Amino acid sequence: MAKHAKSLLSRWSSRVFLVEVDEKPLYFRLQERHGGERAPRVFGRLREADRCYSVLVCSGDRIKGAKFYPELRNKLARDLPPGCDLTTMGSFLPRVRDSFIRGYFLKSSVEYSPHIERLLRDLGRREPLLVCSYTAADGGGQLWTQRLWSPSQDETPSDYFVVSSDEPECHPSALSMINNDVFHSFEEARDVFRKCGGIIPEAASVLEMLPGSLEVCQKPKFPVIVIEGLDATGKTTLTESLRDSLGATLLRSPPECLSPWRALFDQEPPLIRRAFYALGNYITAQQIAQEGMKTPVIVDRFWHSTAAYAIATATSGPVSSLPQGGSEVYGWPSDLLQPSLVLLLTLDAEERKRRLKDRGLEKTDEEQQLDRNQLFRLRVEEAYRRISGPPCVTVDASPSADKVLQETLLLIRSNCHL
Ligand SMILES: Nc1ncnc2c1ncn2[C@@H]1O[C@H](COP(=O)(O)OP(=O)(O)O)[C@@H](O)[C@H]1O
Numbered sequence: 001m002a003k004h005a006k007s008l009l010s011r012w013s014s015r016v017f018l019v020e021v022d023e024k025p026l027y028f029r030l031q032e033r034h035g036g037e038r039a040p041r042v043f044g045r046l047r048e049a050d051r052c053y054s055v056l057v058c059s060g061d062r063i064k065g066a067k068f069y070p071e072l073r074n075k076l077a078r079d080l081p082p083g084c085d086l087t088t089m090g091s092f093l094p095r096v097r098d099s100f101i102r103g104y105f106l107k108s109s110v111e112y113s114p115h116i117e118r119l120l121r122d123l124g125r126r127e128p129l130l131v132c133s134y135t136a137a138d139g140g141g142q143l144w145t146q147r148l149w150s151p152s153q154d155e156t157p158s159d160y161f162v163v164s165s166d167e168p169e170c171h172p173s174a175l176s177m178i179n180n181d182v183f184h185s186f187e188e189a190r191d192v193f194r195k196c197g198g199i200i201p202e203a204a205s206v207l208e209m210l211p212g213s214l215e216v217c218q219k220p221k222f223p224v225i226v227i228e229g230l231d232a233t234g235k236t237t238l239t240e241s242l243r244d245s246l247g248a249t250l251l252r253s254p255p256e257c258l259s260p261w262r263a264l265f266d267q268e269p270p271l272i273r274r275a276f277y278a279l280g281n282y283i284t285a286q287q288i289a290q291e292g293m294k295t296p297v298i299v300d301r302f303w304h305s306t307a308a309y310a311i312a313t314a315t316s317g318p319v320s321s322l323p324q325g326g327s328e329v330y331g332w333p334s335d336l337l338q339p340s341l342v343l344l345l346t347l348d349a350e351e352r353k354r355r356l357k358d359r360g361l362e363k364t365d366e367e368q369q370l371d372r373n374q375l376f377r378l379r380v381e382e383a384y385r386r387i388s389g390p391p392c393v394t395v396d397a398s399p400s401a402d403k404v405l406q407e408t409l410l411l412i413r414s415n416c417h418l
């Protein structure tokens with residue numbers, strides 16, 4: 001059995017599982033004997049004739065695992081029998097760092113079991129998977145058991161009853177966020193790109209754009225002001241006006257030199273996509289360090305965008321599912337230049353939609369999700385506010401463009417020496 005899968009089995013009975021139903025995570029855990037607890041909510045409405053499966057990706061190679069996870073969804077969606085329900089799930093060891101693994105939860109009628117089990121076995125030959133089946137253990141459908149299959153039967157832990165588990169303090173993906181979703185160092189992000197060179201040839205071109213090492217740059221002489229906010233809050237409009245008003249240099253992250261590859265890496269799974277944006281920030285940081293010796297610098301998006309979208313995407317549900325304020329995941333990378341001031345543009349959802357419509361440009365998938373998914377938008381906004389490091393001031397972006405500019409100039413003058 002694959003080494004990584006084996007280590008996951010060693011504490012199998014302590015694992016907690018979550019199934020995402022309509023953006024809401026429902027939790028359950030395992031128990032050897034049943035003490036009369038109610039069935040976990042995810043099994044609550046099932047019938048005895050239903051059969052469920054969990055399929056968890058447990059590849060030892062995190063690049064391969066990250067690539068396989070979305071591929072697995074496509075394959076399942078294509079090859080599962082009609083009427084089979086497919087949703088995302090995960091499993092973790094409470095409070096154990098890097099213990100979170102992702103997968104899918106399937107629900108189907110028992111008559112399709114042979115077909116599904118054959119399909120899952122085939123998929124498990126491609127990449128290591130941990131597959132469990134869930135069966136009703138009583139006539140009323142109140143008791144459910146989990147049976148774990150593994151490539152080698154003698155290593156398989158026994159069957160367990162599944163029982164509801166309390167919600168953890170925040171979404172358990174937080175256990176594995178650092179250096180998978182949110183990169184806290186240049187070297188960690190570069191390492192991902194070095195390792196994916198064999199699968200994605202364009203990774204080499206991105207690596208060529210990077211500084212060989214991060215020289216300790218001198219602090220820029222002039223103020224560095226980052227403008228942040230969701231799409232269509234007015235960043236482009238404001239940054240261009242600030243450049244003209246302050247005689248500043250305007251930079252952006254990701255930098256222009258990465259634009260040929262942005263669309264490609266936007267299609268990649270979070271591990272690779274986030275590493276791409278993290279590396280973009282380091283290139284922009286170098287440009288800031290140079291230009292900031294000559295003029296003030298205005299930056300359109302920087303680290304806040306990279307971290308806030310990453311954290312909000314890795315979690316699900318309401319704002320309360322985000323890692324708590326003060327968590328290390330919100331920390332500013334110690335090797336990344338800190339701007340003098342970050343201004344976060346905020347706009348109510350309706351006005352933002354109106355501006356988006358007027359502008360009529362194509363949006364990234366993530367930006368489209370902001371429109372469809374109110375909870376996702378709230379998580380991004382809250383994650384923005386929780387990021388620590390340089391001072392971050394919220395600016396109401398709903399007045400006219402000129403009023404927003406005047407307000408911003410006042411803030412810059414009172415916070416930076418200009
Ligand atoms: N303060 C404002 N009031 C009204 N419309 C604005 C304002 N600022 C920007 N816009 C318009 O809203 C749209 C989105 O602005 P833009 O600067 O492109 O946002 P972003 O760069 O944040 O995506 C554009 O059509 C722009 O002309």
Ligand SMILES: Nc1ccn([C@@H]2O[C@H](COP(=O)(O)OP(=O)(O)O)[C@@H](O)[C@H]2O)c(=O)n1
Nearest residue numbers: 231232253254277301302305306309364366
């Ligand atoms: N510094 C940055 C900039 C963008 N991004 C990502 O890029 C997306 C937004 O980019 P965009 O080009 O639509 O933004 P606008 O500047 O057009 O508003 C977000 O989904 C972020 O995930 C990032 O991660 N880090």
